[in-house]
Amino acid sequence: MSLLDVIGPVMVGPSSSHTAGACRLALLARAALARPPSEARFDLHGSFAKTARGHGTDLALVAGALGYAPDDPRIPDAFAHAEEAGLRTSFGTSDLGDVHPNSVRITLGAEEGTTTTLTGSSLGGGIVRAFELDGFRIEFGGGAPTLLIRHRDTLGVIARVARVIADDEINIATLHCARQRRGGEAMMSIEVDRALSAPAFAYLEHLPYVLWLRHLPEVMSATSDGAHIAAATARTDG
């Protein structure tokens, strides 16, 4: 946790965990979808389920799905903006099991049928943790650019991916990988110290065993001037 996360973020109230953190989790889900969503479903767990309305969690989640940062003055009117943007929203409650009380499962869908489901927790003070993506266990916090790679479980994938990142002169902060079953599909989440270069990204994308690749921006310093998010999501197409 950086010092500017402790005194910060600058945000629209009323709750750092239930508003700013919720917004950041939805921003991560939007980046994982890599296109503007037309449909957003939010399943709330624990304290999120109990106090969502009082904390503006519903507004913040919708705002994040729209790509708004936690300090965006449009958050209080997020539902109206969603309607304008053609984003259909729905909410439910769900017992996600033995997870942090501030947890949510976010399912975003785009017009052409692509969907992404991200599950994560808001740990307090606006700090977040994503722990599941499209049914795979992953682990990242949005405090660094993050690569998400869905791939076939085969010999040498992790070594190859790590080599490409190293050759791009980027340090890996965290790496988490899990597979459905031996030889099946698997997912890697890799937090890196800076964003991958375009050639390195293209190289990874064309590896035969890579099925799907996303480059998520760092969201902890996202602000409503928009420059940060726009720049960081530019490379997630595909």
Add this chain to the structure above:
Amino acid sequence: MTLDDLAKATGRASDAVIADQGLDDAERAALLAGMRERLREMRDSIERGLASDAPSRTGMVGWNAKGLWQAEDLLGAPLLKRVQAYAMAVNEENARMGRIVAAPTAGSAGTVPGALLGVADHLGIDDDRLVAPLVLAAGIGEVISQTMFIAGSTGGCQAEIGSSAAMAAAAVTELLGGGADACVHAAAMALMNTIGLVCDPVGGYVEVPCVSRNAFFAVHAVSSAQLALAGLTSVIPPDEVIQAMASVGRMLPPELRETGEGGIADTPTGRRIALEMAR
């Protein structure tokens, strides 16, 4: 870093916090620039909050800061009034979904600016001198966050307002010339006297008791700084106080951890308000 390490620092506590981050020159400049920006945002939210009596989303709060600010000072205690009004100004802005700085959370956002800017304005201290104390406040929060999640839903209100009061107490102590040892003990005494506080917001809204609680704990932080500056210390080592708070947090039932199902939220009137708001 632990609080005991920080207490042993020979220079200013804030310098020790910065040194511990291992930053290069550019990162250090970015940190200080970020803190200056947050200071401006804190000031801005105080000004908006003191000027507004617009109701919050539920209508339970919205006029407290302005009402107090404009009221006659019958106690003859202008510092007290200023600290309370500043703190509530920030949290009423927060309850109106206005723009604030989480410190460390939004629900406890009024404590640090209430105490630090309240004391500074009372004594006529320039904002430039508030940046280092703010860095120290962040450093104290960071140490606490290594032991427990700073969230009402995991540790009760003590985790939020206790942390903010500890951060503010250390900041005010440094502002008034206290050494690292005094700053750390100010934080520890503020924490020790917050342990056990539950998170029981009426209807789940960050309004009651949150707004007035920030006024109370901004004053609590100033009290703690006053004791520490006079040389009083916490008998229990500061890091053990954090452990105790985390342990009490784990003992709290879910009803008292930001679910709006216990305490002041679970009174006949609290339940009635929650029902009205749900409609």
